[in-house]
Amino acid sequence: MLLPRRARCGWQVRLRDSRRVPVMRTLHCVTAAQPTLQIDNERVRVTEWRFAPGAETGPHRHEMDYVVVPLYNGTLRIETTGGVTEAELRCGVSYTRSAGVEHNVVNSNSFEFAFIEIELK
Numbered sequence: 001m002l003l004p005r006r007a008r009c010g011w012q013v014r015l016r017d018s019r020r021v022p023v024m025r026t027l028h029c030v031t032a033a034q035p036t037l038q039i040d041n042e043r044v045r046v047t048e049w050r051f052a053p054g055a056e057t058g059p060h061r062h063e064m065d066y067v068v069v070p071l072y073n074g075t076l077r078i079e080t081t082g083g084v085t086e087a088e089l090r091c092g093v094s095y096t097r098s099a100g101v102e103h104n105v106v107n108s109n110s111f112e113f114a115f116i117e118i119e120l121k
Contacts, residue, residue, distance in 0.1 A: 031055040033105070038116075044120040050106035051076075061102045064119040069094045071114040077106040089115070 033055045039046040045064070047059070048071075059079075070089040078085045080103045107113045 009022040013044045021046065026103070030058075033057045033107070043121055045121065047117045047119075048114060049117060050112060050114045051105075052112055053107055053110050056062055056106040059104045062097065062099055062119070064099050064121060065096065066120065067094055067096045068100075069116040069118070072112075073106075074109040074111070076113065077108045079104040079106065 031052050031054060033049050033051045036048045036050070037045070038048055068089075070091055070093065072089075073091050074089055076087045076089060077086050086108065
């Protein structure tokens with residue numbers, strides 16, 4: 001998994017109409033979620049992810065099956081090529097996903113959010 005930098009910046013273009021004529025170009029910076037690697041051995045990789053309000057992981061693909069254990073109650077926005085969903089998470093209520101998942105995870109709360117991610121090797 002690619003670990004994000006503290007902030008990512010890029011140009012965001014607002015278009016005039018369907019002809020895609022730019023009317024304004026602004027620099028858009030995003031705060032990256034902060035990973036803390038806790039365990040990395042031959043069986044698992046355990047990472048704590050902390051998100052300031054609005055922080056995101058950046059688009060990434062999971063190479064391993066994984067389990068997520070939320071540390072707070074809250075909502076995360078999940079952005080995929082298929083669209084955007086809001087995931088309601090509850091402290092201590094785990095869920096699992098298979099390898100191959102591609103997404104960007106964004107903290108849509110007005111407070112810090114965190115979870116533990118356990119990747120199975």
